[in-house]
Amino acid sequence: MTNTFKGPDALKDFLNPEKHPNLPMVELPASLNPFAADGVRIFAKMMGLSPLGNVKAVPAFNMVREMYLRGELEGVERLVENSSGNTVFSMALAARQFGVERTQSYVPSEISWNKLLMLQFFGIEPIVNVEPQAPAENDPATGVFKARQDGQQPDAMNPGQYENSDNPEAHEKWTGPQIWEQTEGKIDIFGVGLGTTGTLIGNARFLKSKNSAIKVVGVMRAPDNYVPGVRTENLLNVVDFGWREHVDTLVGVETETAYLTSMEMSRLGILAGPSSGLALAGLLKHLENLKESxxxxAFRRADSGEITCVFPCPDGPMAYLDEYFKYIDASHFPAITNEDVLVNKP
Ligand SMILES: Cc1ncc(COP(=O)(O)O)c(C=O)c1O
Known part of the structure; x- marks a missing residue:
């Protein structure tokens, strides 16, 4: 495969996950794996190393293409979606290849400034929404509800990532098989952050269909803790997929731990954003519990004596740089020598 995209469909193919080789998977070194001496091997599945740089490129392309193939995009002039940033970004770029130029997005008021600039840079129209902390199902104050309402206008379409089965199905047909192949069928534990739960459901379905003994750890934000792209247990109430049946264990992770863990990975060359740190930290917490008890x-393979774990890294750290300095203690960053003579200071 020369990895070249040309001809009239070059851009459409470039954004199509099935036209690419497997996204890389990399084993963590012992310095990031406290269970290395116990025979536990931990692999990061780098979902951000695709043309659009984030996990949502996979379901967004699938949702847009399937809507197009069903004829649902005829007469549609704008997509409207609720998104922390990545979905709508990936969706807008895919939609332009299928004839829909405009995309609007409800974004949470906690969104980072960098992410807002990113949306504007890509020509996406942000609508800031103050999200209720503990929304009921179908709560009209949520961006999810508002996007669904707007999407009923004749010129608009709400792909609905929280209820659209093409979201989890994208991971079932593309991501799960890659993980299975890349671990040579030896995966024992899958740890995954929960946002729309599409990554969880698609991978859990595929992997458990191959080996029902595989255990899935769902990682959430601890209550009142912020990590972009993933939800607290309360916030998962707005997700319509029956995600609980796909999870064997639920773990909560705090903001600072998620950011610190992702920075540690990033400093070793595994460019992983906050929700990647959350997934790894949750997986490590679970491994600690398993070890203690x-x-x-029970997971140790008789032939190799090993236990294989995989967690997806949904994106990289760069879009969140300002947040690392907000949530991580200053002692973790090198000092700037001669800071006083800087011309551009924040
Ligand atoms: C950065 C990031 N991490 C994690 C997730 C969660 O993935 P999923 O929606 O498949 O649960 C998302 C989803 O938007 C995301 O943008």
Whole structure:
């Protein structure tokens, strides 16, 4: 495969996950894996190393293409979606290849300034929404509800990433098979952050269909903690997929731990954003619990003596740089020598 995209469909193919080789998977070094000496191997699945740089490129392309193939985009002039940034970004760029130029997005008021600039840079129209902290199902104050309402206008379409089965199905047909192939069918534990839960459901369905003994750890934000792209247990109420049946264990992770863990990975060359840190930290918490209770041994493979874990890294750290300095203690950053003579200071 020369990895060249040309001809009239070059851009459409470039954005199509099925036209690319497997996204890389990389094993964590022992410095990031406290269970290395226990025979636990942990692999980061780099979902951000695709043309659009984030996990949502996979479901967004699938949702847009399937809407197009069903004829649902005829007469549609704008997409409207609720998104922390990545979905709508990926969706807008895919939609332009299928004839829809405009995309509007409800974004949470906590969104980082950098992400807002990013949306504007890509020509996406942000609508800031103050999200309720503990929304009921179908709560009209949520961006999810508002996007669904707007999408009923004749010129608009709401792809509905929280209820659209083409979201989890994208991971079932593309991501899960890659993980299975890349681990040579030896994956034992899958740890995954929960946003729309599409990554969870698609991968869990595929991987468990191959080996029902595989266990899935769903990682959420701890209550009142912020990590972009993933939700607290309360905020998961707005997600319509029956995601709980796909999870064997639920773990909560705090903001600072998620940011710190992702910075540690990034400093070693695994460019991983805050929700990647959350997924790894949640997986490590679970492994610690298994070790303490003696249950870890049940996962050990008789032939190799090893236990294989995989967690997806949904994107990289660069879009969140300002947030790292907000949530991580200053002692973790090198000092700037001669800071006083800087011309451009924030
Ligand atoms: C950065 C980031 N991490 C994690 C997720 C969660 O993935 P999913 O929606 O498949 O649960 C998202 C989803 O938007 C995301 O943008």
């Amino acid at each position: 003696g249950e870890l041994e």
